[in-house]
Amino acid sequence: xxxxxxxxxxxxxxxxxxxxxxxxxxxxxxxxxxxxxxxxxxxxxxxxxxxxxxxxxxxxxxxxxxxxxxxxxxxxxxxxxxxxxxxxxxxxxxxxxxxxxxxxxxxxxxxxx
Amino acid sequence: xxxxxxxxxxxxxxxxxxxxxxxxxxxxxxxxxxxxxxxxxxxxxxxxxxxxxxxxxxxxxxxxxxxxxxxxxxxxxxxxxxxxxxxxxxxxxxxxxxxxxxxxxxxxxxxxx
Numbered sequence: 001x002x003x004x005x006x007x008x009x010x011x012x013x014x015x016x017x018x019x020x021x022x023x024x025x026x027x028x029x030x031x032x033x034x035x036x037x038x039x040x041x042x043x044x045x046x047x048x049x050x051x052x053x054x055x056x057x058x059x060x061x062x063x064x065x066x067x068x069x070x071x072x073x074x075x076x077x078x079x080x081x082x083x084x085x086x087x088x089x090x091x092x093x094x095x096x097x098x099x100x101x102x103x104x105x106x107x108x109x110x111x112x113x
Numbered sequence: 114x115x116x117x118x119x120x121x122x123x124x125x126x127x128x129x130x131x132x133x134x135x136x137x138x139x140x141x142x143x144x145x146x147x148x149x150x151x152x153x154x155x156x157x158x159x160x161x162x163x164x165x166x167x168x169x170x171x172x173x174x175x176x177x178x179x180x181x182x183x184x185x186x187x188x189x190x191x192x193x194x195x196x197x198x199x200x201x202x203x204x205x206x207x208x209x210x211x212x213x214x215x216x217x218x219x220x221x222x223x224x225x226x
Contacts, residue, residue, distance in 0.1 A: 090156070104155035
């Protein structure tokens with residue numbers, strides 16, 4: 001157990017639907033990062049939050065949004081889902097806003113049918 | 114876009130042999146990190162080397178960094194079947210881009226018993 005908790009582990013949903021992925025960072029970590037992993041694109045950085053505020057944005061689609069709550073857990077919302085959104089979604093956390101090594105969760109496998 | 118590019122894409126060796134994986138990157142970095150991922154699971158941080166360091170050791174791992182060539186290598190000595198996994202290099206950029214890690218597509222290492 002890495003200390004980063006992601007739920008759910010698996011999610012199967014239909015095209016056009018909306019889902020929410022949840023992440024609880026390791027105790028004491030203030031930064032949360034979201035990554036999407038697919039076979040063709042590899043690990044793509046989506047977004048980073050630090051202590052509730054957005055710090056960096058990567059290749060995140062407009063259909064996707066995220067937030068970090070006062071208790072530091074984070075949610076990634078994916079809407080108007082397409083088949084191509086099927087992927088592993090990872091959350092990672094680190095102590096500060098400037099990363100010196102991530103702790104990854106075990107991921108959420110999203111399948112859009 | 115990917116910053117790090119690992120080479121080879123796949124490597125198969127016998128238990129007890131050494132495994133060497135290489136990583137090249139394009140822009141200036143603050144540090145470079147190596148992660149391991151067992152099939153479909155979260156990534157695990159292995160080692161970090163800063164831009165002003167040339168070599169670092171951790172157990173059976175040895176990492177080198179050549180900033181003039183923008184390249185790094187990961188050596189795993191006396192490999193074990195349990196080392197079978199994908200290995201990723203990740204770079205943290207210097208300057209304004211240092212909030213996130215950019216990952217390569219990984220090297221799949223298979224250690225045969």
